[in-house]
Amino acid sequence: MVPIGHYLVLSGLLFAIGTAGVFLRRNVITLLLSVEVMLNAVNLTFVAFGRQFGTVDGQIITFFVMTVAAAEAAVGLAIIIALFRHRESLSPEAFTNLKW
Amino acid sequence: MLETLMWPLRPPQNWWVAYATLVGVIFMALQLSAAVMVYFERKVSAWMQQRYGPWLVGPLGLLQPIADIVKLFFKEELQPKAADKVLFSLAPIISVAACFVAFAPVPFGATTTLFGWLEEPIALQIADLNVGVLAFFAVSSLGVYGIVLAGWASNSKYSLLGGLRSSAQMISYELAYGMALATIVLLAGSMSFREIVDAQAGYYFGMIPRWNVFAVFPFGLVAFLLFFTAGVAETNRAPFDFPEAEQELVAGYHTEYSSMRFAMFFMAEYINMVTVSAVAVNLFLGGWHGPFLSPAYGWIWFLIKLAMLLFIYLWLRWTLPRVRYDQLMSLGWKVMLPVATVNLLIVAAGVIAFGL
């Protein structure tokens, strides 16, 4: 049997990898992909705990997380397309107008 | 003496051997069905066009698919210099893998002991998942990746356009596809293929079989037509094969492929056709139930119904003109999606009201 600690460590590891991706990548699309990795790590934690306590609530929350992730990916990519039309660049460094 | 000769044909020693044999048989049968479909496509199209199809290679041209395979095998394996090496090889692998895995939850016969040859009955299905219908849908939506990566990896504008168009078409028709599946799941109350087929045993009024295509008449029929049309669009077959038509985009996403990789795409398309037809037979046409035969022979009825649906696939290809791409997309979004939604709502209302 797989102890719950394994699932939590895996989920933490995936979350950390996703966070590292958000900080390190220089391409906004890959940045969004790292955010998706983080969301999936959270999903895994929810389902693992849902199974631990024998309820179905963990799986229900994953539906909502997936739906929100889909909506966020769609709008995020639309924003990226609009920004690309403006600046012809996909690097986060190119959009620093509001930086003081 | 006879016993030692018949030793390879002895019953399987345990369940694992029987199961492995079943998986091997289904794998071989799917590949063989691709070859059979190649032959029948050419023969049926020829008969529809009032000419002979292949008739020189072997009796009645039956060795034609083997000749095709040998030809493809011996062609030179080309790869454009600017193509993305990893993705170029990965794309046909994804296509073929997706279509084989999609057939895994699909049953083609009742649980049988093969007339007492086996000790315990084996289900004629690789995996009886309790979310079988959804699993089939999920894996066939992974087939999009094979096409879009093929279009990109070839690094040529025709391929890229063909790949993008083809995958946009596939994901658009997945909506109507999924709604038709949802209608059937609603009617049967389960997502397992075996339970859906078993719910279609028996007859209404002793005459009309209790198939889902006749359920909640005419909404089951509408669901079947939607599913089949979306299936034709999903497998990129005519009349929805704009992205890969020879006259339009120089064969679209598989322009730059040759020899074995092309053979894999080719085979993936035919196996996808067989899988979609098999699922349609199971969900709508009663699977392996039929008159005059006991359930142990149900797979014969399954094959007959499968052959009928595959013939309809060929019939559609060689009768109807190709649908232009913008008409195709507007058909998917503006006609099929609303019809599928309304159909689902009416069937849901019917299930609640009449407790079907």
Place this chain on the structure above:
Amino acid sequence: MASDLILFYFFAAIAVGGSLLVVGQRNPIYSVVSIVAAFCGLSGLYVLLEAPFVAVVQIIIYAGAILVLFLFTVMLLNASREDGAEWDRSHPYYRPGPTRIGAVAAVVLLGQLIWTFSRMRDLGAGVGEAAPAASSVRLLGRVLFTDYMFAFEVTSILIIAAMIGAVVLAGKKGN
């Protein structure tokens, strides 16, 4: 070793390997393909956690829809490989301030995690041995449409808002 544990390590390796490739290598198309592989690994983990519906929905929605959207965007915007030299020149990672603060924060976080895991009991028991599995689709639907009905309806409004937003933001000016 139990077969569950072997399968867990197999799927976990795929998930972690895929995520590392997403973050670590430079071609954005390879990132999308690796994340598809990672999500398929995660789907296998959900099956191990006796949540088959979530596993299948993960493939349909994430691998089959969201990532196809990502792939289309990457192809249409023709996102190129990230340039290594430019990365070295301009990345804040190479400036001293953020690196030092980041290193301190990472050490603090790691210390906290180790402290938390060392305090966990029940680390030895298998997942869910205390309570029976509750995972039929019927039960899921029942709970979703009774206890979580409001969230469900709000989600549908969210999706419509996202659709309209995406069309407006990415549409051409003439429309």
